[in-house]
Amino acid sequence: MPNRIKSVVSGPGLLFASLGLVALFAPFLTLAANRIVAGEGVRVWDVAGPEAIIPGMVGVVIGLALGLPSAWQSVRFTGSLVGIAALVWLLMQGSTSLLEGAGTYARVSLGSGFWCLLAILLLLAADALSSLSPGPKMRSALLAVAIIVSALVLWSGALTDLSIFREYANRQDAFFNAAWRHLGLAFGSLVVAAAIGFPLGVYCHRNQGLRGAVLPVLSFLQTIPSLAMFGIMIPLLAWVGSTIPGARELGVVGIGFLPAFLALVIYSLLPVVANTVAGLEATPILTLDAARGMGMTRHQRLKQIQLPLGLPVMLAGLRIVLVQNIGLAVIAGLIGGGGFGTFVFQGLNQTATDLILLGALPTVILALISAITMDILVELARPNQMRHG
Amino acid sequence: MIEIDNITKIYDGRAAVEAVSMTIESATITAIVGTSGSGKSTLLRMINRLVEPTTGQVRINGEPTAGLPKNALRRRIGYAIQGHGLFPHHTVAKNISAVPRLLGWHKDKIHARVNELLELFSMPPDEFRDRYPAELSGGQQQRVGVARALASRPDLLLMDEPFGALDPIIRTRAQADLHRIQRTLGSTILLVTHDMEEAIQLGDQVAVMDQGQLVQHGTPAEIITNPATEFVAEMVGGVDRPLRLLSLLSVSQILENGTAEGDPLDEKSSLREALSVCLWSGRSALPVERNGSPIGRVTLEAIRSRAEGTHEPG
Ligand SMILES: Nc1ncnc2c1ncn2[C@@H]1O[C@H](COP(=O)(O)OP(=O)(O)O)[C@@H](O)[C@H]1O
Numbered sequence: 001m002p003n004r005i006k007s008v009v010s011g012p013g014l015l016f017a018s019l020g021l022v023a024l025f026a027p028f029l030t031l032a033a034n035r036i037v038a039g040e041g042v043r044v045w046d047v048a049g050p051e052a053i054i055p056g057m058v059g060v061v062i063g064l065a066l067g068l069p070s071a072w073q074s075v076r077f078t079g080s081l082v083g084i085a086a087l088v089w090l091l092m093q094g095s096t097s098l099l100e101g102a103g104t105y106a107r108v109s110l111g112s113g114f115w116c117l118l119a120i121l122l123l124l125a126a127d128a129l130s131s132l133s134p135g136p137k138m139r140s141a142l143l144a145v146a147i148i149v150s151a152l153v154l155w156s157g158a159l160t161d162l163s164i165f166r167e168y169a170n171r172q173d174a175f176f177n178a179a180w181r182h183l184g185l186a187f188g189s190l191v192v193a194a195a196i197g198f199p200l201g202v203y204c205h206r207n208q209g210l211r212g213a214v215l216p217v218l219s220f221l222q223t224i225p226s227l228a229m230f231g232i233m234i235p236l237l238a239w240v241g242s243t244i245p246g247a248r249e250l251g252v253v254g255i256g257f258l259p260a261f262l263a264l265v266i267y268s269l270l271p272v273v274a275n276t277v278a279g280l281e282a283t284p285i286l287t288l289d290a291a292r293g294m295g296m297t298r299h300q301r302l303k304q305i306q307l308p309l310g311l312p313v314m315l316a317g318l319r320i321v322l323v324q325n326i327g328l329a330v331i332a333g334l335i336g337g338g339g340f341g342t343f344v345f346q347g348l349n350q351t352a353t354d355l356i357l358l359g360a361l362p363t364v365i366l367a368l369i370s371a372i373t374m375d376i377l378v379e380l381a382r383p384n385q386m387r388h389g
Numbered sequence: 390m391i392e393i394d395n396i397t398k399i400y401d402g403r404a405a406v407e408a409v410s411m412t413i414e415s416a417t418i419t420a421i422v423g424t425s426g427s428g429k430s431t432l433l434r435m436i437n438r439l440v441e442p443t444t445g446q447v448r449i450n451g452e453p454t455a456g457l458p459k460n461a462l463r464r465r466i467g468y469a470i471q472g473h474g475l476f477p478h479h480t481v482a483k484n485i486s487a488v489p490r491l492l493g494w495h496k497d498k499i500h501a502r503v504n505e506l507l508e509l510f511s512m513p514p515d516e517f518r519d520r521y522p523a524e525l526s527g528g529q530q531q532r533v534g535v536a537r538a539l540a541s542r543p544d545l546l547l548m549d550e551p552f553g554a555l556d557p558i559i560r561t562r563a564q565a566d567l568h569r570i571q572r573t574l575g576s577t578i579l580l581v582t583h584d585m586e587e588a589i590q591l592g593d594q595v596a597v598m599d600q601g602q603l604v605q606h607g608t609p610a611e612i613i614t615n616p617a618t619e620f621v622a623e624m625v626g627g628v629d630r631p632l633r634l635l636s637l638l639s640v641s642q643i644l645e646n647g648t649a650e651g652d653p654l655d656e657k658s659s660l661r662e663a664l665s666v667c668l669w670s671g672r673s674a675l676p677v678e679r680n681g682s683p684i685g686r687v688t689l690e691a692i693r694s695r696a697e698g699t700h701e702p703g
C-alpha cells in the first residue's frame with residue numbers, strides 16, 4: 001500500500017501541501033498604527049468575515065491538493081494558479097476589511113504566512129512546469145499571460161489598501177522615473193557592454209596574446225565588491241570632471257547616473273567577452289578546417305559557421321549580464337544614480353519596510369522576467385541540428 | 390596534371406616534409422601512405438595552401454599555386470577530411486552546396502547538382518536533402534563529406550584519411566564507392582592514408598612517405614614486388630605480400646583455354662578470391678565465365694606462379 005501511494009502522490013507535491021497547511025497558521029497580514037511601527041500579525045481566518053475568508057481558504061487548500069497527483073502535471077500547474085488566485089482574493093478582502101475603523105494612518109502589510117504560501121505555490125508551479133517542459137513558444141505565451149493578468153490585477157485597484165500600494169500612491173511619479181532609470185541602467189549598460197565586449201571577444205578569439213591580457217584584467221574587475229566599485233567611481237569621475245575641460249558640461253560628475261552606469265558596464269564585460277570567446281570556440285576544429293579548406297574567408301567562417309554555432313553561448317553571457325545588472329543597479333540608489341534602489345535606501349533610512357519592498361519587489365520581478373525571456377531567446381537561437389529538434 | 394616540385398616544410402627547425410617531388414596525372418588516384426607523423430597531411434595541405442611551403446612549388450596544369458589568391462585556389466580544389474567536418478547546423482543539401490554557393494552558382498544549378506551527387510552516392514535526394522548531419526549514419530556522413538568536396542567539379546580532390554572514422558565493414562564499401570565514382574567522373578584524387586591495404590586497393594599510384602621524405606612512388610604492384618627501402622617492405626608486410634599481389638590481379642589476366650569442374654568464377658574476380666575458392670573447395674582449376682558464359686579456366690599452378698612475384702603484372 002505505501003508504495004502505491006508513493007507512486008500516485010508526487011513527493012514535492014506532498015511537501016508543498018504540508019508546508020502550505022503549516023503556513024496557513026502563520027500571520028497572513030499585519031496591521032500597524034502607521035507606516036513606521038512594527039505591525040501586529042493577523043491570522044488568515046481573522047482578516048475578514050467568513051463569507052470572504054472561506055472561499056479564499058478553500059481555494060488555497062484546493063490549490064495545494066491539486067498539487068498532489070504525480071501523474072497529471074497540468075492539473076498540478078492549474079492547482080498553483082488556483083492557489084495564487086485565492087491568495088490575491090484573500091489580500092483584497094483582508095486589506096480592506098482590516099483597515100475599516102483602524103484609523104487614518106493605519107497600514108496593512110503582507111505577513112510571513114502570505115509570503116510562505118506564495119513561495120510554496122510558485123515552487124509548485126515551477127515544479128509542474130519543469131515536468132511539462134513547454135517549448136519556447138508556449139513559455140513565451142505563459143509569460144505574456146502572467147504579465148497581463150498581474151498588470152490587470154494591479155490596475156484594477158483591488159489591492160490599493162495594502163501598505164506597499166499606499167507607498168506607491170504617494171510617489172507615483174517618482175516610481176515611474178525610478179523604473180525608467182533602472183531599465184536605462186540595466187539595459188543601457190548591457191547594450192554598451194555588448195558593443196564593446198562582442199568585438200573584443202572576437203579579437204580575443206583570434207589573438208591568443210590579447211586574450212591572455214584581457215581576460216585576467218576583466219576577471220579582476222569582476223571580483224571588486226560592488227559597493228567598492230561604485231565607491232571608486234565617485235572620486236574617479238569627480239576627478240575626470242574637474243580636470244578634463246568640458247567633461248563636466250557633458251555630465252561627467254562624481255555622483256549620479258554616469259558612475260553607476262560605468263560600474264555596471266565594467267561588471268558586464270567579463271561575461272560578454274568570455275562567452276563570446278567560448279561561443280566562437282564551440283565550433284568543432286574539423287568543421288573549421290573543412291571550412292578553411294573549401295575556401296571560406298575568415299569573415300565567411302565567422303558569419304556562416306562560428307556565429308550561428310556559438311550564438312546560444314553568447315546569448316547566455318548576455319543573460320548573465322542582464323540579470324546581474326538588474327540586481328546591481330539597486331546599488332546605484334546609493335550614489336544618486338536613481339532606479340529602484342532609491343526606494344530601498346530611503347526605506348532603510350526610514351525603517352519603512354513597505355518602501356523597501358516598493359524598490360525590491362519590482363527589481364526581483366524584472367530580473368525574473370528578463371531571465372525567463374533570455375532563456376527563451378537562448379533556446380530559439382540554438383541552431384537546428386535535427387529536423388524536428 | 391599536378392606537379393609537386395621539390396617542396397619542403399620546416400616546423401621549428403625540423404622538416405615535416407622534405408624535398409618531395411612528384412607528378413600526379415589527371416583522372417588517377419594517388420594514395421599517400423605512411424606512418425603517423427610522416428608528413429602526409431602537411432604535404433596534402435601544402436597543395437591547397439592550408440600550409441604554406443617553406444620552399445618549393447606546386448603547379449596545377451602548369452600554373453604555380455603560389456601566385457593564386459588562396460581562397461580562389463581552395464574553391465578549385467575539393468577537400469575531404471577524416472570525421473567529415475560537416476557543418477552541423479546545415480542540411481545535407483546546404484552542406485553539399487557550400488562551395489557552389491561560395492562560387493555564386495545559380496540556385497537551380499545548385500539544386501540539380503546536389504541531387505545529382507546524392508544519386509551518385511546512392512542517397513535518394515527526396516529522403517536526404519533536408520536531413521541534418523546528426524540524422525545520418527557514419528557512412529552517410531562520410532559520403533556527404535565527399536559529395537561536398539566534389540560539388541563544384543574541382544580540378545583535384547584532396548582527401549585526408551577520409552575513411553579513418555569508419556568501421557572496417559563500412560570502410561570497404563566506402564572505398565569501393567569512391568573507386569566507382571572516381572572512374573565515373575574521371576576525378577583526380579590525392580588521398581592520404583596510414584593503411585597500406587587501402588593505398589593498394591584504391592591507388593593507381595602509391596606514394597610512400599617516411600619521416601617527411603617520399604621514399605617510393607609507383608604502381609601498387611611495383612611497391613609490393615620491389616619495395617625501395619626496409620621501411621616500405623615493412624609497410625607492405627612480409628607475410629601478406631603474396632596475397633596482396635594476388636588481390637591486385639584479376640582472373641582474366643591468367644586465363645587459360647580449357648574447362649574445369651564446379652561452380653564458375655567471374656573473370657573480374659581477383660586472383661586472391663580464386664585462390665581462396667581453390668583451397669576451400671579442394672580444386673586445382675576453376676572454370677571462368679564472362680557475363681554468365683564460360684570463357685576458359687584458371688589453375689592453381691598459374692596462381693601460385695603469380696604469387697611468387699617474379700612476373701611483372703601485365
Ligand atoms: N602546425 C604545426 N606546427 C608544428 N609542427 C607540426 C605542425 N603540423 C604538423 N607538425 C609536425 O609535422 C610532422 C608531420 O605531421 P603530419 O603532416 O600531420 O603527419 P601525418 O599526417 O603523416 O600524421 C609531425 O611531426 C608533426 O608534429
Ligand SMILES: [Mg+2]
Nearest residue numbers: 429430431549
Ligand atoms: Mg595526418
